[in-house]
Amino acid sequence: MALLEVTNITKRFGGLTAIKDVSVAIEGQTITAVIGPNGAGKTTFFNMITGFYTPDEGDILLDGKSIRGNRPDQVAAKGIARTFQNIRLFKEMTAIENVMIGMDTKLRSGLFGILFNLPHVKREEERVKAEAYRLLKYVGIEDIANTEAASLPYGVQRRLEIARSLAMNPKILLLDEPAAGMNPRETVELTEFIRRMRSELNLTIVLIEHDMKLVMDLSEHIHVLDYGQKIAEGSPEEIRNNQRVIEAYLGPGEAS
Ligand SMILES: Nc1ncnc2c1ncn2[C@@H]1O[C@H](COP(=O)(O)OP(=O)(O)O)[C@@H](O)[C@H]1O
Ligand SMILES: [Mg+2]
Missing domain, CATH: 3.40.50.300 (P-loop containing nucleotide triphosphate hydrolases)
Known part of the structure; x- marks a missing residue:
């Protein structure tokens, strides 16, 4: 099949x-x-x-x-993940934030934890960030992790979209x-x-x-x-x- x-x-x-x-x-x-x-x-x-x-x-x-x-x-x-012909990134966010967005369904802690600054939320955020960095590294663009998406060259933005799409595994x-x-x-x-x-x-x-x-x-x-x-x-x-x-x-x- x-x-x-x-x-x-x-x-x-x-x-x-x-x-x-x-x-x-x-x-x-x-x-x-x-x-x-x-x-x-x-x-x-x-x-x-x-x-x-x-x-x-x-x-x-x-x-x-x-x-x-x-x-x-x-x-x-x-x-099933995808990238877009007309790149769809959050232009004012950094590269790593764009990948973290792609992973946010895995952030289980939710608003309650964020509001009360609970330690397990901090740990979860750190974990998500580390995973996002790993994905940037995998697609070969970890050096621009903290650069705003809009200012990246076209080819790098396309790689960033791939990193984000991989975030859902x-x-x-x-x-x-x-x-x-x-x-x-x-x-x-x-x-x-x-x-x-x-x-x-x-x-x-x-x-x-x-x-x-x-x-x-x-x-x-x-x-x-x-x-x-x-x-x-x-x-x-x-x-x-x-x-x-x-x-x-x-x-x-x-x-x-
Ligand atoms: N949302 C839409 N509303 C109306 N027409 C559309 C829409 N999306 C695509 N089309 C039309 O469908 C046809 C195929 O478009 P598209 O799938 O983008 O082609 P390709 O990706 O092969 O260039 C085109 O004529 C396009 O204008
Ligand atoms: Mg097309």
């Missing part, structure tokens, strides 16, 4: 069908890419898996159980254009890092990306969307040579 199974999902926005009857099965501990031209429906696809939108039709199964209709926080608690990590805005050197480092996360954290990774070198280097399996529909799936080799895929990217006239 696939770890994550999306069956025949459709999502409409008024008259526009952003995703039409798309099915995708993802095995555990694999790296899968979802590619396609701008507006193909890739982010909408992620938004449905992570509970930001509910599909109009179809189902989403995690470990064989439907998570359709779950809220984003419920999906996250079940082990996910099984599945969805990355929406993780290399966008990165220079070639950062992109190569990111490719290595994604591979490392998969093996060290036993993660299942699904990524949306336009950088074809990254996609081809990293993915074991690729799904191609075009105008909301899945037009191909296969290995990097199969996708590279797929005529429909070439046409979707180049336009039919140029792909003869």
Whole structure:
């Protein structure tokens, strides 16, 4: 059984069908890419898996159980974490505070403890902070732990989002254009890092990306969307040579 199974999902926005009857099965501990031209429906696809939108039709199964209709926080608690195409950090908070926010469901002490400054709350805060620092270190940006998120370079902000998404200790990590805005050197480092996360954290990774070198280097399996529909799936080799895929990217006239 696939770890994550999306069956025949459709999502409409008024008259526009952003995703039409798309099915995708993802095995555990694999790296899968979802590619396609701008507006193909890739982010909408992620938004449905992570509970930001509910599909109009179809189902989403995690470990064989439907998570359709779950809220984003419920999906996250079940082990699916994500990053955003348009980075979503708390800009005025420091890097480490952004990661601590991602962990706050683990802060059990609650308001009562904070108000009365109880010693176990202090200990819990210290523990959360240490764990957040460990995550920053894991993604390689612990040196900027106390820097305000807004003032960090783009590539560092993307790594920070990954650190925050790991704070929930996910099984599945969805990355929406993780290399966008990165220079070639950062992109190569990111490719290595994604591979490392998969093996060290036993993660299942699904990524949306336009950088074809990254996609081809990293993915074991690729799904191609075009105008909301899945037009191909296969290995990097199969996708590279797929005529429909070439046409979707180049336009039919140029792909003869
Ligand atoms: N919340 C929304 N309301 C209306 N239209 C949307 C919404 N989200 C996405 N769309 C539309 O759905 C289509 C697919 O968008 P998106 O999933 O962002 O594509 P991609 O990530 O592949 O570039 C686009 O035409 C986009 O304008
Ligand atoms: Mg998108």
